[in-house]
Amino acid sequence: MTEIVLTIDGKEVKARAGMTVLQAAQQEGIYIPTLCHHEKLEAFGGCRLCMVEVEARGWTSYVVSCVYPVAKDIVVRTRSEKVDKIRKVLVEELMAHAPDSPELIRMAEEYGADRDRFERSASFCIVCGLCVRYCNEVKQKNAVGFIDNGARREISFIPEVARKECWDCQECFAICPTSYAQAAYLLTEALAFPGQRKEAVKVKKAPKPKRVIPIMPAPVTT
Numbered sequence: 001m002t003e004i005v006l007t008i009d010g011k012e013v014k015a016r017a018g019m020t021v022l023q024a025a026q027q028e029g030i031y032i033p034t035l036c037h038h039e040k041l042e043a044f045g046g047c048r049l050c051m052v053e054v055e056a057r058g059w060t061s062y063v064v065s066c067v068y069p070v071a072k073d074i075v076v077r078t079r080s081e082k083v084d085k086i087r088k089v090l091v092e093e094l095m096a097h098a099p100d101s102p103e104l105i106r107m108a109e110e111y112g113a114d115r116d117r118f119e120r121s122a123s124f125c126i127v128c129g130l131c132v133r134y135c136n137e138v139k140q141k142n143a144v145g146f147i148d149n150g151a152r153r154e155i156s157f158i159p160e161v162a163r164k165e166c167w168d169c170q171e172c173f174a175i176c177p178t179s180y181a182q183a184a185y186l187l188t189e190a191l192a193f194p195g196q197r198k199e200a201v202k203v204k205k206a207p208k209p210k211r212v213i214p215i216m217p218a219p220v221t222t
């Protein structure tokens, strides 16, 4: 096992080759915000909220930490003026879809984001892909997938599969940051197979990703 030493927020961190910067930070209890990350799923790199500042060989760049591999001697800063600005705009964009998402409200407070900065979108799916990937990778049912592209991209349940598979599962409801997965399922049920419900739909206990307890260092000003 090759051990890689890097620095995160001034702390020397030892990581295994192949780990991502996010994993290396999390194992040290260093908080990096995430929305589309789930420990049981392949990295997706969709929300970009986990972006961090990386300094390597004198160059500074901004990378998506959930897909960026650790490398020897890199210096990672999880907060800086620029990182905070990027996260603020990302949260504002996401809040155009889901202004009432508790996770987004918490991040908006953290980064001073304005929930009304961008025009409201009709869909409150933020396209994090958690429901789609969880159904595919963990449950291997493929009852939900992406539809459309660009600004119209969102998820949709496949009625023929959902009718058979979703009754006893519904695990994606609890991992969805915006409640859209549950709303989309209920709409599918109402339109495609009404009256076939075995029991009342209720959100099951979430197989939640393990979250690192937030330790919020003060923003670094440069």
Ligand code: SF4
Binding pocket: 124, 125, 126, 127, 128, 129, 130, 131, 132, 155, 175, 176, 177, 178, 179, 180, 181
């Ligand atoms: S429905 Fe929820 S979990 Fe699924 S992609 Fe949209 S926001 Fe993410």
Ligand code: FES
Binding pocket: 033, 034, 035, 036, 037, 044, 045, 046, 047, 048, 049, 050, 051, 064, 065, 066, 067
């Ligand atoms: S958590 Fe890394 S891009 Fe979403």
